Amino acid sequence: MKTQRLFFALWPSAPVRQAIVDMLAGLPPSIRGRNMQAHNLHITLHFLGQTTPEQRDCMHRAARSLKAAPFTFTLDRLGYFPRAKILWMGATTLPDELAQLHASLGAALTGCDYQVDSRHYQPHVTLKRKLAKMAPVADLRFSIPWPVDEFVLVESVPAEKGVDYRVIEKYPL
Ligand code: ATP
Numbered sequence: 001m002k003t004q005r006l007f008f009a010l011w012p013s014a015p016v017r018q019a020i021v022d023m024l025a026g027l028p029p030s031i032r033g034r035n036m037q038a039h040n041l042h043i044t045l046h047f048l049g050q051t052t053p054e055q056r057d058c059m060h061r062a063a064r065s066l067k068a069a070p071f072t073f074t075l076d077r078l079g080y081f082p083r084a085k086i087l088w089m090g091a092t093t094l095p096d097e098l099a100q101l102h103a104s105l106g107a108a109l110t111g112c113d114y115q116v117d118s119r120h121y122q123p124h125v126t127l128k129r130k131l132a133k134m135a136p137v138a139d140l141r142f143s144i145p146w147p148v149d150e151f152v153l154v155e156s157v158p159a160e161k162g163v164d165y166r167v168i169e170k171y172p173l
Pocket residue numbers: 005007043044047117126156162163
């Protein structure tokens with residue numbers, strides 16, 4: 001059966017993407033690891049994994065009928081997942097609207113033969129992978145307001161340089 005590797009995500013506009021890239025480029029060289037490709041930067045809402053066409057159609061209908069409010073997500077901190085060896089960018093304050101979007105989308109997806117990840121949701125933009133340890137960064141202050149007025153369905157496609165993410169559907173908030 002033909003399946004697709006899918007996830008729901010927040011997709012940055014060109015200026016927000018550029019602001020993240022500039023931030024990434026300005027990190028001190030003491031922070032090593034492998035940079036994410038600029039065109040792939042995103043925040044995952046729900047990772048779906050391998051999805052059949054029937055499941056995808058069900059998830060698309062669920063997402064389309066969702067009612068959720070727009071919000072602004074302010075990227076203002078770095079974080080490090082030591083197990084995954086990932087450097088990420090996130091927000092000190094999580095908007096209620098994002099928590100609600102995540103919860104209501106997750107609830108809607110359970111009707112599509114999908115097991116929602118029960119771990120605490122930590123919205124983040126992965127910046128670097130394979131970072132063995134995080135170097136301390138002094139005085140790194142930034143604030144990137146990301147106005148969010150839609151979420152998207154993305155297909156993860158193997159590519160020559162790792163992976164490419166393709167937005168296949170958009171859902172306005
Ligand atoms: P690769 O797995 O080939 O290294 P990748 O991790 O960039 O590539 P995917 O595995 O397709 O690409 O992941 C797509 C998005 O979903 C990424 O944001 C990834 O962090 C997230 N993701 C992947 N697997 C899971 C999972 N099991 N639980 C939650 N999020 C996941």
